[in-house]
Amino acid sequence: MKKQKGFTLIELLVVIAVIGMLASIILVSLGPARARARDARRISDVRQMSLALETEAADNGEAITGCVGDQVDADTCNMVGTAVVFTNFQDPSTPGTPCVAGASTDTCQYSIATDAGGVGARTDDYQICFVLEQANGALGLSLGKNQISDGLNFSSGCE
16 A cells, blocks of 8 residues: 555644634734834824924914814814924824713824813913823823823823
8 A cells, every 4th residue: 555645634624723823812912012002103193293282382372273162183273384284193093083071991083172171272272182092101191081281291081
């Protein structure tokens, strides 16, 4: 009898099962890393937006145009006659409604209001709300809604 070379069906199935288990373990472990990456982008985005507003406020505090209402979607706001335009800043996870005050941890678009959460945000009186998927102890930010306000101050919650 001639011996055939190759793998049996059982051997192939075992190898495929092992590869499948390893792939699922890797995918599960990547979830938190992806959330941290999205949070890092959110923090970077709101820092850049806040820095642009602070730069404008150094000259003279003025109203942020395009923002009508409280907790307005930041990509509708801009500074006429300046390079401050927020249309390129979008939450990395899902496009949707702007963040509003409250305890929800659902992701939302960056929103701008006055520091007290009201209408009429200015370059010297604003807060930008955003949501983090994980707490950031280094900045003192919690899971869920957070804000950066005039003076580049981060804090938990959003008014």
